[in-house]
Amino acid sequence: MDMPTVAIVGRPNVGKSTLFNRLVGKKLALVDDRPGVTRDRREGDVTFGGLQFRVIDTAGLEEADAATLTGRMRMQTEAAILAADVVLFVIDARAGVLPADQPFAELVRRAGCPVILIANKAEGGAGLAGAYEAFTLGLGDPIPFSAEHGEGLGELHEALKGALPQRDEDEDEEDDADAPGGRSLKVAIVGRPNAGKSTLINRMLGEDRLLVGPEAGITRDSISLDWEWRGRRIKLHDTAGMRRRARIDDKLEKLAVSDGLRAVRFAEVVVVLLDATIPFEKQDLTIVDLVESEGRALVIGLNKWDLVADQPGLLKQLREDCTRLLPQVRGVAVVPLSGLAGDGVDKLMQAVVQASEVWDRRISTSRINDWLNEATSRNPPPAVSGRRIKIRYATQVKSRPPHFALFGNQLNALPKSYTRYLVNGLREAFDLPGTPIRLSLRTSQNPFDKG
Template sequence: MIKATHRLTVAIIGRPNVGKSTLFNRLVGKKIALVDDTPGVTRDWRAADGRVGGLEFTVVDTAGLEDVFDNSLEARMRQQTERAIERADVALFLVDARAGITAMDRHFAAWLRKAGKPTILVANKCEGVAGRPGLLEAFELGLGEPVPLSAEHGEGMADLVEALEPFMPKEDEEEQDAADAAEADTFFAADDEEAAEAAAAEEEAKALQLAIVGRPNVGKSTLLNALVREERVLTGPEAGMTRDAIAVEWEWKGRPIRLVDTAGLRKRAKVDGKLEKLANQDTLRVIRMAHVVVLVLDADGILDKQDLTIARLVVEEGRALVIALNKWDAVADKNAALRRLSDRLQTSLPQVKGIPTVTISALKGQRLEELLDTVVTAYGLWNRRIPTSQLNRWLMGMTESHPPPLVDGRRLKIRYMTQVKSRPPTFALFVSKPVDLPENYARYLVNGLRDSFDLPGVPIRMLLRKGSSSNPFD
């Protein structure tokens, strides 16, 4: 078998609204990028694993190319696209066959020829006969024979595979056979203990999924750029600049991290238009997939109602939460601001005590190391497992110091307890009559767990089960 020595990177480029994000979703096999008829939906470039016709590669979606060179948002979008093209091995230059070849298509075709980047010309929207004239016009761009396809309907993918195949890097077959044999020897030589260690190492090597969320314009994108130390996503004074959730594969102190910048979440009543609703849904999807969520707050407006709504959502989804107080360098009375935050958390989020808070300045790069240390610590607590024997010794002490209440003249009996899962820590409590256990007593046990086993700021779930008279864990 011939195997690629490194992964091919393919950037999809073209003027706005020619179907770049639709093709990106088609190649990735998921609806990751937002798609709408409005031009300029995509603003930052994003990468994902693509597969078509047996070929595997990294595919990059980019913003629409605009012939603008000032300090406007469109010019900054063009600069982001240029950075993506520089990193790519080959460019897929999309034109809209139904609209025909425009002056902007000709301009950027000339730019690509001058840049010398290997380019495949793709005529999109070629379903039916309406795209035939545009397909023939595309020959005039001087980028070779255009590949006709329909990204929306999945037509023409075989032709795209044929065009991509010459760019796929290959390694020597003998080297690959030797590598395959060595891999097989390693597999069959491993005993159960070694396999378990390998599985543990593999789990450690998996990327920590870190999402950055918050209201619009609090500095989420600035924070991502400061962490990865490059202008990876667009920033600026315009509110709501980020639309797609942009993921960046990154490494910090040897630990792989998948960092995701999200669109700002506004109050539901203020969400206007289909595009913003789609962006909000994308942000909610990212929160559900995250391990740790950093909620970025503007130090001038600490924990308003919308911030609390976002924090509750993170907790309800069972994600580890870290609060980043941004623009801290501009705060005059820092002690008063911290007291206000602490009071708001105790009053409005009593179910999660000890949420870690880090004061930062994303713009100046202040205290970002401390923020990442806090994220890694929160991730460890989120993965925490407590042995059943320790839990039941602790449970005995808790019930002796504060016995369960009486129900119909008889005291409820708590039989035993075990942790059924982590991420977040989830416990099953076996009770004689689970439906009669008061909520405040369950909360007493959860708070005790948090204090006794050092689980600050992590969502804890308690599942009540009907227990038999014997403890299976004795």
């Protein structure tokens, strides 16, 4: 797993660089009482009470024309927010919450990642009063903090521990990229009860490693198993069958389902196993929705295919059904197989590796903007109140899954049909079948920006 990223953001002169230096343990960032000392994003690796992450110190957030230095600094900070796994939003507790804090709190909230609110300079009575005022930002409980004196580090550690993506507890040094066969590709097998998940994994391993039987719900724990396919190291997660929560009465099964959700979050590729005799049940679609919302690479396996293989045209029909029912993962691989007979396992793994490569793909900014110019020329964004929405610029801010940011004016007014047009265009132009695609819209708030 790549090292998670934590971005420190806030207005100028609230103590971001002091906090950065405190976390890194060195005076890497310049610190001064004057606002605006930090311009570029500065990065450093942090080991903090057993947590390891990369921290980014950003320029102070200020409203400005995109063409100015301040505007370009703001765009750098926005890019850091989009790329972060966790955001530390810092305010000056002695100054309290200022009107300028509100729009940036909204910007951070829209980014969709965990936010930890830090009321810095909270030493003393005046500072504590400002810390309590920070509740009004709607970013959760503020942590009273003093970056200069190191007060509040315990509370910050607890908050980061809960917010940062965690590694598997059983994942150790042998999972490193330098190990023989490279880093293990983490694959979770999920599906409804009795879809044949454990039978499939037994066939992959070549041994009866997991208990199987005709009864639904035999598997209760999320089991992690090491395997090798064509010289590639794979860490397989077998999970309990997922049912609608309203139908779950047994406490153990509730725990098992939550364990399955955890396996999805730790996986890189998720194989959603369907029973080919009754495919695309409502619960199957719900599970695919979950995988997409967690941003994981996806492959759909049609298990028990040997029972329906004599039906001509069925595979083509099911692939068409998949496109119609699951437009959010258009182009996802649909692989027929039989876990019991061992048919189709090789094709399934080829699809898994390919899905992982698509999920991890990076595309150059110049190629994205060439595509954007062509896409908006062919189908321009609509006008709002007589003023045409303008998309000026696009870039990829993350992979795993591919995450793109658009910059322009009035983008918050873009209709969903147009954002779907853009997502489908990105998927087709850059060969991104089946993977979740994230699209963030960044609208200029500058009243003097006339577009």
